[in-house]
Amino acid sequence: MHFFTTIAGYLFAFPLLFIIMLLVLIQSFIGNQKIFEKVLKYLCRLFPALFGIKVKTFGLANLDPDKPHIFMSNHVNIFDGFILYGYIPNFFRGVELEDHFSWPVWGTITRKMGNIPISHRNAEAALTSLDKASTIISKGTSITILPEGHRTRDGKLQAFKGGPFRLAKKAKVDIIPIVMKGLWNRKSVHSKIVRPGTVELKFGDPVTVESYNDISHKELNVKVKEIILGMLEE
Numbered sequence: 001m002h003f004f005t006t007i008a009g010y011l012f013a014f015p016l017l018f019i020i021m022l023l024v025l026i027q028s029f030i031g032n033q034k035i036f037e038k039v040l041k042y043l044c045r046l047f048p049a050l051f052g053i054k055v056k057t058f059g060l061a062n063l064d065p066d067k068p069h070i071f072m073s074n075h076v077n078i079f080d081g082f083i084l085y086g087y088i089p090n091f092f093r094g095v096e097l098e099d100h101f102s103w104p105v106w107g108t109i110t111r112k113m114g115n116i117p118i119s120h121r122n123a124e125a126a127l128t129s130l131d132k133a134s135t136i137i138s139k140g141t142s143i144t145i146l147p148e149g150h151r152t153r154d155g156k157l158q159a160f161k162g163g164p165f166r167l168a169k170k171a172k173v174d175i176i177p178i179v180m181k182g183l184w185n186r187k188s189v190h191s192k193i194v195r196p197g198t199v200e201l202k203f204g205d206p207v208t209v210e211s212y213n214d215i216s217h218k219e220l221n222v223k224v225k226e227i228i229l230g231m232l233e234e
Contacts, residue, residue: 006194009051016047021109028112034091044086048079052196053186057087059203063176065090068142069206070168072224073178074157074232075146077187079199081110083180084144087201092142095133095164097149098125118163120149130167137171147224155184157232160225165217175212177204177224179231202231 020043023036048055063069071088073080081094094110098117101107116136118129133143145167147160168175181200187193204227212220 002193002195005052005196006192009194012050013047016043016050017105017109019043021105021112024109024112033114037091041086044082047082047086048199051079051186051194053079053183053194054198055083055087055201056198057201057203059205060089062203062205063088063090064174068137068140068173069176070137070164070171070173071142071144071176071178072147072164072228073144074180074228075148075151076180076183077151077189079183079187080146080151080180083183083199083201084178088142088144088178090142092144093136095129095143095145095167116143120161126163130163130170133167134171137173143167143171147221151189152184153189155188157225157229160221162217162221165220165224168212168220169217172209172213174209175207175224177207177227177231178202179204179228181232202234204228204231 020040023040027033027035045055069090071084071092073084093113094115095118096110096115098119101111101117116129116133119125133145137143145164147164148158149161150158152158179200179202181202182197183199186195186197186199207224207227212223215223
């Protein structure tokens with residue numbers, strides 16, 4: 001049964017991706033990245049629904065729509081970007097692995113949206129990307145980043161990269177920890193099969209600038225990882 005629901009999901013997902021790409025290209029041509037924001041969020045929420053994935057949100061009251069945040073989430077599978085973009089109410093842009101920008105369709109979408117490519121192979125280029133993200137934050141736009149850097153291979157939280165926490169220390173904005181709980185059970189990185197079911201999207205209490213101002217980026221790394229791990233184990 002899961003095989004047939006997965007096939008049906010992909011059949012509807014590809015046209016949906018092209019609609020998303022078309023809207024992103026139009027708003028990029030117009031020069032207004034917010035013109036289709038509500039429609040794009042709806043379409044991104046529709047993407048996992050095509051595969052029978054229902055998303056329940058918790059903790060939205062922890063977000064301030066009038067100020068920029070750095071959103072940090074666990075990294076699970078191909079649905080991550082759609083769920084985060086669809087359900088985070090704030091306007092944001094993502095810091096994403098540079099390899100994704102060369103993918104068919106998705107590469108065009110993420111590039112034209114103004115997401116920021118980051119390298120895991122070139123430290124100098126990675127720092128340049130983080131500087132760009134800091135500039136975006138200073139102009140009032142939130143940033144979403146997945147500090148593991150890669151999708152989990154075993155369903156467990158992986159080690160966090162240092163870059164996201166250097167960015168937070170430089171940008172001086174609150175960090176919102178996020179977990180997507182149950183998403184690994186819907187689809188692992190080792191399989192193309194998607195199993196319908198429920199995913200819990202949890203927004204944790206903000207890690208305020210005041211709470212991390214006097215600690216190093218390495219200590220902040222440990223602090224945020226412990227929070228996200230605790231949210232996953234709840």
